[in-house]
Amino acid sequence: MAGGEFDMIRRITADLEQSPTTILGPGDDAAVLRLDGDAAVTTDMLVEGVHFRRNWTTPFQLGRKAIAVNVSDVEAMGAVPVSVVVALALPIGLEETWVDQFSAGVREECARSGVSLVGGDLSRSESITVCVTAIGEFRGSTPVTRGGAAPGEQVAVCGRLGWSSAGLTVLQRGFGSPKELVVEHQCPTVPYGQGRVAAAAGATAMMDVSDGLLADLGHLAEASRVAVDLETDAFAVTDAIARVCAATGKSPWGFILAGGEDHALVATFPADVALPEGWLRVGSVLEGEGLTVNALPWQGAAGWDHFAR
Amino acid sequence: MAGGEFDMIRRITADLEQSPTTILGPGDDAAVLRLDGDAAVTTDMLVEGVHFRRNWTTPFQLGRKAIAVNVSDVEAMGAVPVSVVVALALPIGLEETWVDQFSAGVREECARSGVSLVGGDLSRSESITVCVTAIGEFRGSTPVTRGGAAPGEQVAVCGRLGWSSAGLTVLQRGFGSPKELVVEHQCPTVPYGQGRVAAAAGATAMMDVSDGLLADLGHLAEASRVAVDLETDAFAVTDAIARVCAATGKSPWGFILAGGEDHALVATFPADVALPEGWLRVGSVLEGEGLTVNALPWQGAAGWDHFAR
Numbered sequence: 001m002a003g004g005e006f007d008m009i010r011r012i013t014a015d016l017e018q019s020p021t022t023i024l025g026p027g028d029d030a031a032v033l034r035l036d037g038d039a040a041v042t043t044d045m046l047v048e049g050v051h052f053r054r055n056w057t058t059p060f061q062l063g064r065k066a067i068a069v070n071v072s073d074v075e076a077m078g079a080v081p082v083s084v085v086v087a088l089a090l091p092i093g094l095e096e097t098w099v100d101q102f103s104a105g106v107r108e109e110c111a112r113s114g115v116s117l118v119g120g121d122l123s124r125s126e127s128i129t130v131c132v133t134a135i136g137e138f139r140g141s142t143p144v145t146r147g148g149a150a151p152g153e154q155v156a157v158c159g160r161l162g163w164s165s166a167g168l169t170v171l172q173r174g175f176g177s178p179k180e181l182v183v184e185h186q187c188p189t190v191p192y193g194q195g196r197v198a199a200a201a202g203a204t205a206m207m208d209v210s211d212g213l214l215a216d217l218g219h220l221a222e223a224s225r226v227a228v229d230l231e232t233d234a235f236a237v238t239d240a241i242a243r244v245c246a247a248t249g250k251s252p253w254g255f256i257l258a259g260g261e262d263h264a265l266v267a268t269f270p271a272d273v274a275l276p277e278g279w280l281r282v283g284s285v286l287e288g289e290g291l292t293v294n295a296l297p298w299q300g301a302a303g304w305d306h307f308a309r
Numbered sequence: 310m311a312g313g314e315f316d317m318i319r320r321i322t323a324d325l326e327q328s329p330t331t332i333l334g335p336g337d338d339a340a341v342l343r344l345d346g347d348a349a350v351t352t353d354m355l356v357e358g359v360h361f362r363r364n365w366t367t368p369f370q371l372g373r374k375a376i377a378v379n380v381s382d383v384e385a386m387g388a389v390p391v392s393v394v395v396a397l398a399l400p401i402g403l404e405e406t407w408v409d410q411f412s413a414g415v416r417e418e419c420a421r422s423g424v425s426l427v428g429g430d431l432s433r434s435e436s437i438t439v440c441v442t443a444i445g446e447f448r449g450s451t452p453v454t455r456g457g458a459a460p461g462e463q464v465a466v467c468g469r470l471g472w473s474s475a476g477l478t479v480l481q482r483g484f485g486s487p488k489e490l491v492v493e494h495q496c497p498t499v500p501y502g503q504g505r506v507a508a509a510a511g512a513t514a515m516m517d518v519s520d521g522l523l524a525d526l527g528h529l530a531e532a533s534r535v536a537v538d539l540e541t542d543a544f545a546v547t548d549a550i551a552r553v554c555a556a557t558g559k560s561p562w563g564f565i566l567a568g569g570e571d572h573a574l575v576a577t578f579p580a581d582v583a584l585p586e587g588w589l590r591v592g593s594v595l596e597g598e599g600l601t602v603n604a605l606p607w608q609g610a611a612g613w614d615h616f617a618r
Contacts, residue, residue: 023347024452027532029385029517030351030445032452038332039348041427042339043442045396047434076338087354087440118350121440125356131396131430131440133352136339143333143341208338223336 005122012103012120019116021082021137031118033083033135040079040136040143044070048127056171059098061186062130063105069210070134071113072190072263076208078144078199079136081192083118084110086132089125105187113192141199149205149224149268155283156275158198159191159264160184161213161235162255166244169255173248178240188263194278198267201276206267212258214298217266218291224268227288229295230257234282254300257293314431321412321429328425330391330446340427342392342444349388349445349452353379357436365480368407370495371439372414378519379443380422381499381572385517387453387508388445390501392427393419395441398434414496422501450508458514458533458577464592465584467507468500468573469493470522470544471564475553478564482557487549497572503587507576510585515576521567523607526575527600533577536597538604539566543591563609566602 013026024032046052046066057065067084074081086106090099110117115134167178167185176182198206205224209216214230221228237245237252245252268285275281291298322335333341355361355375366374376393383390395415399408419426424443476487476494485491507515514533518525523539530537546554546561554561577594584590600607 024454028452028454028456029382029515030349030388030443032386032447033348033350035344035348039342039344039444040339041342041392041394041442041444043394043396043428043440044430045398045432045438045440047398047432047438049435050398050433073338077341079339083350085350085352085442087352089354089356089359089438119352121353123354123356124359125438126358126436127434129354129356129398129434129438129440131352131354131438133350133394133442134339135348135350138341143337145333145337147337206338 008099009122011100016117019082022116022118026119031083031085033118035082035137037138037140040074040077040138041133042070042073043131043133044073045129045131047129057186059101060105063102064109064187066130066132067106067109067113068188068190069263070132071115072208074134074136075190075192075195076206076265077136078141078195078203078206079138080196081113081115081134081136083135084115084132085119086117086130087121089123089129091126091128092124113190144199144203144206146205146207146220146223149220149226149285151226151285151287152271153204153268153285154271154281155228155230155266155268155285156279156281157213157264157266158194158279159262160189161209161262161264162241162252162259164188164261165259166241166255169244169248169250178243181240181244185261188261190263191265191278194265197276198265198279201269202273203267203269206265209262209264209266210260212260213266214257214291220266221289221291225289227286227290228283229286229292230283232294234280258300317408318431320409325426328391331425331427335428340392340394342427344391344446346447346449349383349386349447350442351379351382352440352442353382354438354440356438366495368410369414372411373418373496375439375441376415376418376422377497377499378572379441380424381517383443383445384499384501384504385515385574386445387450387504387512387515388447389505390422390424390443390445392444393424393441394428395426395439396430398432398438400435400437401433422499453508453512453515455514455516455529455532458529458535458594460535460594460596461580462513462577462594463580463590464537464539464575464577464594465588465590466522466573466575467503467588468518468571469498470518470571470573471550471561471568473497473570474568475550475564478553478557478559487552490549490553494570497570499572500574500587503574506585507574507588510578511582512576512578515574518571518573518575519569521569522575523566523600529575530598530600534598536595536599537592538595538601539592541603543589567609
């Protein structure tokens with residue numbers, strides 16, 4: 001790649017917009033932030049061939065996705081996302097435009113999610129690897145953990161469930177349509193701002209749905225020492241997912257309940273809370289442990305495990 | 310690897326000690342920190358085959374090094390390092406003990422440097438990749454950037470210069486001795502606490518030396534719009550480096566001034582400041598631009614560039 005490491009860094013960081021939170025942006029040993037209240041910190045790595053493929057995801061989409069999946073975790077705590085740092089490892093010989101397109105995607109998603117890119121790292125590798133750390137501020141509010149759900153509460157979701165995994169199935173079959181599902185796999189539509197909204201509405205527990213709704217709700221139920229029952233009638237199966245199911249013989253519930261990479265939010269609310277706009281009631285918190293679907297045990301795959309045998 | 314992703318995460322995070330800064334440690338969507346003053350944030354990725362080789366660096370040493378090189382950047386701002394998050398991507402089929410040994414190294418270096426491991430990410434990859442983000446707090450003090458050096462000031466270093474690159478040369482020749490140099494390459498001895506000490510003593514600019522002293526001082530000089538002259542008489546050439554030079558015909562100044570991966574600190578101080586213990590005066594800040602060694606232009610390699618042609 002032309003120009004060397006420092007020239008590439010200059011191109012990535014040129015004319016970056018910074019929020020008032022940023023006391024010192026890229027270019028020094030560390031960024032300096034002035035955060036309002038406690039800080040939320042989360043990190044996630046995207047690896048070529050594992051999380052994405054170059055022929056399925058453009059550099060622009062990858063840049064967007066790397067920011068989106070991390071900011072989503074900050075949202076899921078009820079914090080306000082403010083900053084990201086991006087570590088990038090690239091093969092020598094990558095086409096010159098790759099970095100510029102990736103960088104444009106990062107900027108696009110930073111603008112959408114309201115965060116500033118404050119620093120990063122650039123190095124070599126055999127395959128493209130992106131690691132983003134996102135930081136949020138609580139502005140005096142209390143973090144919404146996975147452990148606060150109580151029996152009698154309602155379970156609600158916000159965002160697009162099953163779209164990403166259905167899109168992956170489309171790509172794996174060699175197709176590019178339904179386009180809206182493929183695009184969702186290439187970069188999830190995170191419901192920015194809704195974590196904060198849910199926290200303000202009284203959410204007692206919340207999570208980013210990244211491993212599949214059932215798998216992640218399983219973590220929430222375990223942390224809260226409760227059981228959860230999901231009601232499939234509550235979900236609308238979108239036409240696009242129904243079309244993929246018709247073509248493949250797959251069940252929509254495999255995508256919606258166990259798909260993964262949704263980056264939707266799932267939260268629990270007291271029974272008397274009127275759910276905020278955009279949130280859908282999909283189940284109930286019960287005494288006991290474990291998950292059921294329509295009061296029955298779930299028979300399908302549980303979700304994503306990177307090291308499952 | 311046995312046990313799957315969630316079992317591995319449980320093993321890595323079991324019984325972690327947390328500082329009072331940590332409101333919420335590993336296990337949720339994000340960690341929650343209560344920082345004292347402004348925050349320093351920095352990230353660095355280590356890639357197998359680029360930054361380390363499995364046959365030269367043990368998992369324990371890699372765990373230590375990944376923390377050390379990041380905490381060093383927080384120190385270089387004059388901040389107090391408090392927290393790290395660690396993203397780890399591992400090949401399937403890695404020996405079972407690897408993660409436990411890596412994790413032990415991470416814990417060892419966290420203890421040495423005074424930081425808590427507050428979160429992370431675990432996924433698959435073809436080759437081992439570690440990305441650490443380190444966070445520090447300023448506790449009311451002012452960040453020491455690269456841009457504050459002024460003509461007439463003294464340049465000083467703290468830490469081991471040239472040891473790591475001389476150790477790499479030893480390994481590349483197929484040897485394991487001098488051991489102290491090899492060990493320094495496998496994991497640098499970061500002068501923990503000295504960034505804070507330098508800031509309190511009045512350091513006007515400071516950097517972590519990671520690309521080689523001349524290369525990094527070049528960045529500092531550029532940011533500060535000054536020139537720097539280094540005096541080689543100021544440095545002691547340790548016996549071990551002298552032995553490597555005798556065996557290879559290399560100049561010690563290639564290691565000491567341009568070696569890289571030292572993770573020492575270089576700082577500038579007003580002329581009338583008595584340097585803190587452990588700091589060595591090695592040169593002067595001058596008007597103008599660029600670097601000289603003993604008032605002459607440097608003829609050797611400038612330093613490390615991941616994408617240099």
